[in-house]
Amino acid sequence: MLERDPYLKIRTAAKFDGSIWRQYESPSYLFVITSLGRQLLREHRTFGDFTRYNNDYINGRDNPTAFRSYLAEGRSGQVFTLGNDLVVKEAKPFGDSLFGALNRMDQLIDALQKNCPSWIDVPAHYGLAISKTDTSKQFMLMQKIDHGVTVGDIMSTRESYSTRTNLGSLSALALDKFGPITPELQEEVKERYESLKYLAKRAVLKEGLNPDVYLPDIDYPYNVVIEKLATPIAGSRIKYSIIDQ
Numbered sequence: 001m002l003e004r005d006p007y008l009k010i011r012t013a014a015k016f017d018g019s020i021w022r023q024y025e026s027p028s029y030l031f032v033i034t035s036l037g038r039q040l041l042r043e044h045r046t047f048g049d050f051t052r053y054n055n056d057y058i059n060g061r062d063n064p065t066a067f068r069s070y071l072a073e074g075r076s077g078q079v080f081t082l083g084n085d086l087v088v089k090e091a092k093p094f095g096d097s098l099f100g101a102l103n104r105m106d107q108l109i110d111a112l113q114k115n116c117p118s119w120i121d122v123p124a125h126y127g128l129a130i131s132k133t134d135t136s137k138q139f140m141l142m143q144k145i146d147h148g149v150t151v152g153d154i155m156s157t158r159e160s161y162s163t164r165t166n167l168g169s170l171s172a173l174a175l176d177k178f179g180p181i182t183p184e185l186q187e188e189v190k191e192r193y194e195s196l197k198y199l200a201k202r203a204v205l206k207e208g209l210n211p212d213v214y215l216p217d218i219d220y221p222y223n224v225v226i227e228k229l230a231t232p233i234a235g236s237r238i239k240y241s242i243i244d245q
C-alpha cells in the first residue's frame with residue numbers, strides 16, 4: 001500500500017529508547033509507523049489488509065465485513081478487528097488525538113517492561129493513520145489481545161460496576177473463555193487489578209514519569225484487557241494488558 005504511492009514523503013524520528021519511527025505522507029493520509037510497526041511491515045509487507053479495511057470504512061460504518069469487524073468501544077473510540085491478529089481503534093469525532101496516545105503508550109511499555117512482573121503487559125502499538133482532509137479521522141493499529149474482555153467485563157456482573165454499552169460480539173464470544181463468572185474468579189481478577197494499579201504506578205514513577213500523565217485512565221477497569229492463560233506467567237494464570245492511556 002505504502003510502496004505504490006508516487007507522492008510519498010518519508011521522515012524519520014529517533015525515539016527516547018533508540019528505536020526509529022517513520023512518518024509517511026501520501027496525498028490523503030499521514031502514517032506514523034512505530035519501530036514495532038516497521039518490523040511487522042518488513043515481515044508481512046502490509047498491515048493485514050488495511051487497504052481493504054479502509055475501503056470497508058469508507059463504504060459504511062455499520063456493516064461488519066471480512067476486513068473490518070466491530071469488537072467493542074469506549075467513550076473516545078470504536079475498535080474493530082483487522083484479521084486475526086490486529087485491531088484498529090477508530091477515533092470518534094471530537095475524541096482525543098491518537099497521536100499523543102501512541103507516544104504515551106510507547107513510554108508506558110518501556111516503564112512497565114523494566115519494572116513490572118510479566119503478567120502485566122501493553123499490546124504492541126504499530127502505528128497511526130490520520131486523514132489529511134479530515135484530521136478527526138484517525139486510526140490506530142494495535143496487536144489484538146484475545147477477544148477484548150476487560151477487567152470491567154468480568155466485574156460487571158457485580159452491582160457496583162455498570163455494564164458498558166454496545167458490547168457487540170464481546171459478551172457472547174469472549175466471556176465464554178473464562179468459564180462461569182464465579183465470585184472467586186471475580187475476586188481473583190479484582191485483586192490482581194488492584195496490584196496492577198499499584199505496580200504500574202510505581203513503575204512509571206521509577207522511570208521519573210508522572211502517573212497522572214502516563215496512567216490517567218488506569219482506574220477505569222474497561223482499560224485493562226485480560227486473557228486466561230493455560231500456563232501461568234510469573235505466578236499468574238491471567239495476563240493483564242493495559243490499553244488506552
Ligand SMILES: Nc1ncnc2c1ncn2[C@@H]1O[C@H](COP(=O)(O)OP(=O)(O)OP(=O)(O)O)[C@@H](O)[C@H]1O
Nearest residue numbers: 072073074075076077079123143144145148222244
Ligand atoms: N488491543 C486490543 N485488543 C483487544 N481488545 C481491545 C484492544 N484495544 C481495545 N480493545 C477493546 O475495545 C474497548 C475500547 O477500547 P478503548 O478503551 O481503547 O476505547 P476508548 O473509546 O478510548 O475507551 P474510553 O471510554 O476509556 O475512552 C476495550 O474496552 C476493549 O474491549
Ligand SMILES: [Mg+2]
Nearest residue numbers: 074222223244
Ligand atoms: Mg478505554
